[in-house]
Every structure is written in C-alpha cells, then in structure tokens.
Amino acid sequence: MVTVVISGKPGSGSSTVAKLLAKKLNLKHFSVGDYNKAHAKKAKDETDKSLEMWKLPAAKLRKFHIQSDNYARKIAKKGNIVIDAKLGIRMLKGLYNCSIWLTAPSHVRTKRYAERGNISLQESRKKLIEKDNDERRNWKKIYGFDSFSQEKNADMIIDTSKMTPDEITDTIIAEMPRVFIVHRWLGTPKADWYPSAKKELEKKGYVVNVLKMPHTSRPTEKDWVPVLAKAVGKLGNRTILVGHSAGVMTILRYLETLKSGRIGGCVFVAGWVDDLGYKELSNFFTKPINWAKIRKHCSKFTAIHSDDDPYVKMYHGEVFRKKLGAKLIVEHKKGHMDDDTKVKKLPSVVRAIEKMSK
Numbered sequence: 001m002v003t004v005v006i007s008g009k010p011g012s013g014s015s016t017v018a019k020l021l022a023k024k025l026n027l028k029h030f031s032v033g034d035y036n037k038a039h040a041k042k043a044k045d046e047t048d049k050s051l052e053m054w055k056l057p058a059a060k061l062r063k064f065h066i067q068s069d070n071y072a073r074k075i076a077k078k079g080n081i082v083i084d085a086k087l088g089i090r091m092l093k094g095l096y097n098c099s100i101w102l103t104a105p106s107h108v109r110t111k112r113y114a115e116r117g118n119i120s121l122q123e124s125r126k127k128l129i130e131k132d133n134d135e136r137r138n139w140k141k142i143y144g145f146d147s148f149s150q151e152k153n154a155d156m157i158i159d160t161s162k163m164t165p166d167e168i169t170d171t172i173i174a175e176m177p178r179v180f181i182v183h184r185w186l187g188t189p190k191a192d193w194y195p196s197a198k199k200e201l202e203k204k205g206y207v208v209n210v211l212k213m214p215h216t217s218r219p220t221e222k223d224w225v226p227v228l229a230k231a232v233g234k235l236g237n238r239t240i241l242v243g244h245s246a247g248v249m250t251i252l253r254y255l256e257t258l259k260s261g262r263i264g265g266c267v268f269v270a271g272w273v274d275d276l277g278y279k280e281l282s283n284f285f286t287k288p289i290n291w292a293k294i295r296k297h298c299s300k301f302t303a304i305h306s307d308d309d310p311y312v313k314m315y316h317g318e319v320f321r322k323k324l325g326a327k328l329i330v331e332h333k334k335g336h337m338d339d340d341t342k343v344k345k346l347p348s349v350v351r352a353i354e355k356m357s358k
Helices: 014-025 032-037 046-053 058-078 106-117 121-143 147-153 165-174 194-203 221-232 246-257 279-285 291-297 315-324 347-357
Strands: 003-008 028-031 081-084 098-103 156-159 178-182 207-211 239-244 265-269 301-306 327-331
Touching: 003 014, 014 028, 014 081, 014 098, 014 165, 028 032, 032 058, 032 081, 058 081, 058 121, 098 147, 098 165, 106 121, 121 147, 156 165, 178 194, 178 221, 178 246, 194 207, 194 347, 207 221, 221 239, 221 246, 221 279, 239 246, 239 347, 246 265, 246 279, 246 291, 265 347, 291 315, 301 315, 301 347, 315 327, 327 347
Parallel strands: 003 081, 003 098, 028 081, 098 156, 178 207, 178 239, 239 265, 265 301, 301 327
Antiparallel strands: none
C-alpha cells in the first residue's frame, strides 16, 4: 500500500500540495494539522487556530499531540494515502514509501500567510515568526528534537517559492514509482490478472492505475492513446507502462507522440505488431511503427507471450526483442492470458516491473 508523507515549514504549501497530490494519484488525504486545529474552540482564522493550540497547559499539550501522532500512525498503516504532518518524516518513519520536505524563504511564506488570512504583511510576519518559534520550541519539549531538522531525512526536498502547486505535484509524481496498466480489447480494470497485479504492486509501494478505456468492443488509437496520455501526465524515470494485447499497441502509439522525456520501462503482455487479421484493429496500423522514436523515450522492455496463444503467435514477441531489445518471457499453456484461459494471476508481470525498477 502506498503512503506518502509531506512535511515542511509553516507557509511552505504542504497542505495545499498534499491535497492536490492525493487527488492526482487517486489516493486518500489526511492532514494532521487540520485534525489538530479542529479542536481549537475560539479562533476562526486557520493560523490563529494553530497558535491557540500551543496555549494549552504543558501536560495537556503533550498528551494531545501524542494522541494525535498515534492517530496519524494508525491512518498511515492503512495505506493508499497522502498525509501532511509537520512531524511526519520523523514520527511516521517506517510507515511511508516516500517523504517530502517543502520549504520556502521567509518572505514568501509571509506573503502566503497574508493572502490566506487577508491580513497585512507586518501582521503576517509577526504571526509566522510566532508560529515557527512555538512549533519548534514546544515540539522539542515534547519529543526532544528540532522539527526543522527533518529536512535532512526527506526523500525529496522542494523549494516551493517559484513553483505553482501543480508544478510541485508534477515534480513529486515524476519521482514516484508508478504503474499504468492498459487492458485488452473487451477488457475491464477488474478482468484477467489486473487486480492481482495491482494488489501485489501496491504492497511493494507502487502507485498503480488500471485504466478504464473507452469503447472496449472497438478499441481505436484516437480514443485510447489520449486516455493513457492524460493519466500519465508528466513523465518520470520511475513510471512503468503495462499493456495487454490492444493495450500494448496503445502504449507504442503513445510513446510515438512524445516530444521529450523518458519513462522507466514497458511490459508487454500478448502484444502484437499487426492487426492479426481483424478489421477492428486495422486503425492502429495506418502508419508504420516508429521503433526508433519509441526507443528514444524508453530503454527497458519486457515482452511476455504464451506458447499456445490462439491469437498472437510467438513471432510478435521476436519482433519486440529484435526492434526494442525486449527481454522475451514465454509462458506455458496460458493462452491469451485472459479470463477465457482463467489466468487471474501473472507473477511474471510483477517480477518484470521489479527488475526494471532496480
């Protein structure tokens, strides 16, 4: 299961980025800060709520934060979530797959506080200094460490001062291990071996998206490629694409559309390099496959074929090996590796992805 933790200095954008990242990755979101501020009774402004919490008696403050952190750990263990927590990198260690520290110069954070609270820069600067000092001083009393020291233990450190929230999240996503599975002709995200592969990969910390393609009874390049392109978004060297049958040709045509960037790898299951004699698939072959351009955007390929596939003969796998340098894996008596042949698990896909990730 995937758990991402985002921490940072007040005003660095951790809450905004965490919410947007969760949305883009289709994960849940939990904010320890929002959870804590929900217990503030008097203050209405978000910043004032944070300051109010630090005015609790020392013993009560310590008990409250320990309970809060325990609750965050409980949430983190369930996985498939983005958590923004000021102490998250330290307190949730061992429970997340990726930790991110956001930072920004004090004048940028001051401006953000002023805009968020509709207050003057002078008042904002005063509140920010007060919050910085309160957090560092009180957390050091409670836990014995400087909360700002977590920066050195983060997997990623991002200065948010010159980036929009979308740019920040795209930067994070590009560095995360992502897998996109494109199903076959007449397929669905719940068919064949896709759910099993998704479950196994998520256990290993991958963010997995089994795409739901349109018009599955008649797949077309013009309909399927844009769906894949939109889902992938910004490319990353830890992004891996998996295609099954028509999904393979969709990935190949998608890679041809790219102008720049590279992905980490491709796994092709029962892929084909011609229309197999089906008129419905001829739309994918209105032009020759541009193998050189495909290699430009990806260097790691694995092709998985069954020795008794009734539709896709072994020569297709040999073409992938010759044109792309793909590693060819031959499964025994698994047909088209679909529901018709009762293939609900395909461990070779997971293994291929793991090897590409090393």
